[in-house]
Amino acid sequence: MARVLLLYAHPGHRHSRVNRALFRAAREVDGITAIDLYARYPRFDIRIDDEQAQLLAHDILVFQYPIFWYSSPSLIKEWLDLVLEHGFAYGHEGTRLAGKKMMLAVSAAGPETAYSPEGYQNFPLRSFLSPMEQTANLCKMPFLPPYALFHALQAPEDRTLDAHVAGYVRLLEALRDDSYDFEAADSLAHVSHDTLPIRAES
């Protein structure tokens, strides 16, 4: 059993369809901790000690957020700035997070084809996530390929959202039950509901 911490951030929660559905389902998963960061810190007054203690009590950290202007919501940045302190998360003697895993669950409005040198977004999705990846590296945390949903605005219309939500629940359960195949996942740029590398229950 791995202890999974899910930190969800969406400043436009009211307008959200994809992320709201994802988070609602994630909250129902037994044995993981699911936190709505914007509900916990509506005024950005992050309690650093509490957040660090919570991090230490978990093995896998999942950030769930929509990509907006090629980045994370500002509260995630604030959280990283404050919680991942020097001497705690990185730097000399800052090894408290070493060995824990970090994973992102993100949604992008554009289709997957847009995220390539030929597409209108010009870069692959992973390059927009590289700051998070390097953050994990610096904290000596293995960075798992993200669970990504493209064309997120269309998803509620064409039923991919239901599959994506169900896949999200399976992912969180597999992380919790140590049945997620990290090695197999590493060969992928990102994972989706139909490519999740989950081992059969032994």
Place this chain on the structure above:
Amino acid sequence: MDSFLLTAFLFLAAGAIAVPIATRLGLGSVLGYLIAGIVLGPVLSTLGVDVVGLQHFAEFGVVMMLFLVGLELEPRLLWQMRGRLLGLGGLQVAGTAGLIMGAALYFGQPWTIALAVGLVLALSSTAIVLQTLSEKGLMKSGGGQASFSVLLFQDIAVIPMLALIPLLAMPEMTGHAAEAAQHASDGHGDTHGISLNITEGLPGWATALVTLAAIAAVIGIGSWLTRPLFRFIAMANLRELFVGAALMLVIGIALLMTMVGLSPALGTFLAGVVLANSEYRHELESDIDPFRGLLLGVFFMTVGALIDFDLLFSQFGTILGMTFGVMLLKAAVLFTLALVFRLRGADRSLFSLGLAQAGEFGFVLLSFTVANNVLPEALADRLLLVVALSMLFTPGLFILYERVFAPRNVEAQSRDADEIDDDAKVIIAGYGRVGGVINRMLRANGFETVVLDFSSEQLEILRSFGNKVFFGDATRPDLLHAAGIEEATLFIIAIDDKEQITGLVHYMHKHYPQVHVIARAIDRHHVYELYAAGCRDIIRETFDSSVRAARSALEALGLHPFEAELRAKSFTQSDRKRLADLAGLYDPDIPAHLNEAYVARSRQAQEEERGELSGKMRHFSNRANRGWVPPSVQDLQAEMEASAPEER
């Protein structure tokens, strides 16, 4: 009686005419008083006024000044100053006295006279220098602090000098010494010729014992007796009783010191230091200050009036040469000390120029030396002129400092401007529910605050919890002055009386426009009044908490906490915008309902609010509806088509 009134009128009139003119011309009040005195001199001598006696009386102003200086100086600060006090002060007195003695020996004076002259001229003028420094706001500068250390040391050094001088007299003439010692040990007090010194004829050990007991008594009175006394007086709630009690305290201590043969200035200084931590400090300051000002004014005028122009003109060259020689020598010693003690730039020149004169203690010592037959009368008369002239030139030196030395160093000093001002002084009026929170938060962030409140009982309670608060009605200008409103960076009005808040804002805007004022507003309408009175930092006392309560309500009704936060921000923003608009239109002279522009704008505001609530108006775009709205599917489609036309 008539002649007393006439004298009083002459002095007051001369001061009232000369000082404003001098201040206007940038000469400072001290020079104004001196000039008034010079003009007054012939009149006074025709009327047969005892100017010397008057000067002795007016010297009590110096005693009061040192009491006030003590009030500003907490014991902790005094202890921190000990190095400079002994180092700077001791070396200045020893160095100057030695050099002047050497010069006098060179001119063929016997060593006893030379030493006496050196001691007399080593002292500087506490009255002029402190008055000028605080007038020009230089007290807190490095040069001001150093000057103060030296002056304080000199004031203390007068006591051993008074003991030493009789020993310099010719042995066969010491018969007069006892009488003279008594006269001189009155120091700045006025004894009217009655001997009050109870140590006379006591053996040495008893004198020491009595002296120590007197000092202990001053500290004891200051520490334990004043608080119950003032609390008792506060019950009567009469302003003049406080003034009377404060005067009683100062005069009483001066008297006690005179009785044991100590300097009254030193005694009241000590009492001031003891009371520096008391909550009645600012009240005492504002009560004593006018008396100090008037007495010092009279003192300076007597200095001017006592200048013996006949003697001066008959030996013009000699006396002027002596004066410049003394001042040059003193400045040189001070400059050397400034180098040794690492004073920088403008501070060094302020220190060297400011203390280059001889002082009022010089007058005291001179009459003492004559009485002790240490100095021949002719020499003493000339020295008297030197002292007076050097004091007369001092304001000129300060002007020289301001015009020549200070501007040159402006650049060096303004370099630190972006740092947080450690000396930032915050005055908070009112220590209730509002002022208390403000004070706690500022102090928690390391800012010094001065809190004024006029409930004696409440202060007692607050003090017992270790809060630093002072007794006094913050709406009284003189108390604000005593609390240091001139040097304040920030003044926070946290009292709860609507009219008094408005009155204070008016007063501050008119007299101290440079001080930032944060005012507590009772309601919307009060905001308009404060805005019209010139305040631009107005805080409605219940607005923020009401908005928070509404936000809590939205959360309780099921809104996402961040959504509730956005709506609270949005509400606050548009409310403040409307408030600012209306405040600009409000005119205190026209009743609101007759002010057409105001009525029109407030009608419009009501409609906007309704429109916003029903979501119809885009005019005051609601922040809550603007953030984080994703693009539409059509937008994406268009984007894709635009970026890849060749593939089609």
